[in-house]
Amino acid sequence: MATSLISRQLAFSLQKNVWLSASGYRYVSKAAAKTQVEFDYDGPSMTTTVPGPRSQELMKQLGQIQNTGAINFFCNYEESKGNYLVDVDGNRMLDIYTQISSIPIGYNHPALLKVMTNPNNLSTFVNRPALGILPPENFPDKITESLLSVAPSGMTRVQTMSCGACSNENAYKAIFIWYRNKERGPNTPTNEELNTSMINQAPGCPELSILSFMGGFHGRTLGCLATTHSKAIHKLDIPSFDWPVAPFPRLQYPLDEFTRENAEEEARCLEEVEDLIVKWRQKGKPVAGIVIEPIQAEGGDNHASPDFFRRLRNIARKHGCAFHVDEVQTGGGGTGKFWAHEHWGMDDPADVVSFSKKLLSGGYYHKDELQADKPYRIFNTWMGDPSKNLFLSEVLNVIRRENLLEEVTRSGKALLNGLYELQAQYPSILSRARGQGTFCAIDACDDATRDRIMLKARDKGVLLGGCGDRTIRFRPALVFKEYHVNLFLNIFNDVLAQHK
């Protein structure tokens, strides 16, 4: 009885969901591509200002349990679809922030719903394994068909983790272990090393460092936070390590109009990197690794040229530091390539590449020599989550089947051109439009204006994110088409026109 009731419920739900794959909408716009998002709404629809009354009520309720200062509004994820996030007051917004850039192919994608309703997958969700000791039979195949199918050039090894911060923390550990093993050569650790390590002292816990960049963001746990330098409020009051912080190039945009100035700025930063490596070696805190984002995201969408990254990679090699590219936000297709570092055109772009967000759980790829020499050195209870990998396999299928990286490139061009036009039209409000793929950004004249514009856009049905001091960042899903670009540009134009 119970069984048939559940299966009837399921059948009903699946019928209800038929619209997901059988929508009749075909968007037409002056620049619409032929490929369409087939499970999308046809535009924003607003019934209240945001947050509406129901969101405010829930905010009060949650305020009894947590700090709610960062909460935008409460969501109705059941009704959200494709590029549209629906809130609890019935407002439907075009989502160009996608849960801080972590929704790869839109809300409630039919392909992902199908993963859930495949009975063969049930036990993967219900029985979370300790992957490091007792993996499921299909684990090697699953990571081969998911993560390894998109492995960065030169890397055949990947360590899964649960989130971005854990990915970077463990990548740093792998770098430290690799660095000390290089120094140690054929010798085993001394008793002094083993004993001092137990009480946090050198030589067992050596004074090694990771070089990071001003404006960089690599997470908020204590190791990651020592390499994060985007906002003081993230770091204030938290003990840290004395690790070197290099300047990240502050380029002028559009890049191709300031080639000479930007090259000078990049050279200055690279020189500083080498100086810091030497200085910290002299201090007795050698730089074991360099960590950098291909585009600094949280820090304000700061770009650097492929040439900068190639030179930096060479500096790392020259000084024996591991080169760690943090693709937690840039990875997964938003720049028009699966990894942003592919834009550098290198066979050997990095020693470590970490990821999370759009890849649905965390981890890092690494060169063979960066694998820890012994078990339990890189380890924790869960070491990732195979249920997220099931979804990732399907996301990758959709990306390939629907040529989403090409779509992103196309939508990204339309978006950036639109932003160029808007900043020409509103030069007192907007400047420094920049981007790669749909991973775009534009600056407002100040933070108050930026915040006001974003709130107005939200009330008109467009959800955006901020970063840096006064930047608006665009982080749509990979199913954000030219149609959606035009929709956004029209609304944004209205907001700017009304802005006083």
Place this chain on the structure above:
Amino acid sequence: MATSLISRQLAFSLQKNVWLSASGYRYVSKAAAKTQVEFDYDGPSMTTTVPGPRSQELMKQLGQIQNTGAINFFCNYEESKGNYLVDVDGNRMLDIYTQISSIPIGYNHPALLKVMTNPNNLSTFVNRPALGILPPENFPDKITESLLSVAPSGMTRVQTMSCGACSNENAYKAIFIWYRNKERGPNTPTNEELNTSMINQAPGCPELSILSFMGGFHGRTLGCLATTHSKAIHKLDIPSFDWPVAPFPRLQYPLDEFTRENAEEEARCLEEVEDLIVKWRQKGKPVAGIVIEPIQAEGGDNHASPDFFRRLRNIARKHGCAFHVDEVQTGGGGTGKFWAHEHWGMDDPADVVSFSKKLLSGGYYHKDELQADKPYRIFNTWMGDPSKNLFLSEVLNVIRRENLLEEVTRSGKALLNGLYELQAQYPSILSRARGQGTFCAIDACDDATRDRIMLKARDKGVLLGGCGDRTIRFRPALVFKEYHVNLFLNIFNDVLAQHK
């Protein structure tokens, strides 16, 4: 067409799964309780030694991708049920380690499978929100009915996180922020603090410390690792903080036979704690918090008395340090109470209680004053995972409906008595049996013997875990009944009898 195919598949799968809730087995043994696990196998069944040929094949395949040194064998989670883990070679083992103590109510529990097949839950799995900014409508209700329904005494606030390490890292951050705000009083942070924080320097990144205990384990990310002191291999080569490490009492067992000696040992440790707090304050690295496990698990299942914890809690209060009880491994019912600290009988047991594992995702409860004063100070992209909370609600329902904490107390007594008998019978092999609920342990005479016994037991169908130097730890699920205790004791007795 596609719809009806999927719903037929599902109906078929649900029929296949009927045995899960309609098994006819009723176990009878000399001490079997009336309540039974209704979805269990009737015993271990071994076809090969472990790891069998298929596991070895997969080990080679995964060895191309990861370090496999810690892998025991590969599992067939689809066929695993209740207390039994089935491997890829068809071996079925009584699991008394449960994925490092993280499976609360056994494999493929029908109540959890039901969560998966409830169509209302689909979108929670498919659309992972950024909980800190865009929570789902039911989030306040869901954490109220799950996490808050088991909140430790004196705590009405909880911050969800993805795993144990992130939970502790963020709890430490909350402690540092609270501590500095206490010092700062009504003043706002100075510009010097804000500026120095950006480059990891004091006063913005102050030299505060967390006091931890030798033998303690709180995770492996860099902040957590500075408070972890269980094994050198976990810490070797990783930079750390100069934080104080106090001795954890090394008690003699059974506890009630060594009351005087143990009280002296505990007094010695508490004295050392106070000395360290004073010393580190003088060093300019004041102790902002004390972190401790109610039973040191990874470090070798070391117990201390309720009196010890009460006195320690008072020392923390006296010196203005936050008292953080790490219940990542002890929480969730294994000790016969939902939280191990409930055994201390205190109204105000802690300022922070962190959890993960059996609670299926991480987080920490905290007193009101430990809530960060501003948004984005305790923050990351996902801040937990509502899909795990769906399962947790159901786990808590099962625990209540089936009185599993009483069951654990009953099974635990049988297990500990059985261990006492075995160590009396094999005094040259076993000693120091100890435990609370089914959270039990026993020491072997040395590590080689311990490892050999565990491997032999595994080949006979019992999966155990080690901890410390030569300890075997028991971490069954909450559905481990007296019947299973007897099954285990019989097999373990055979192993010991054959041990040379």
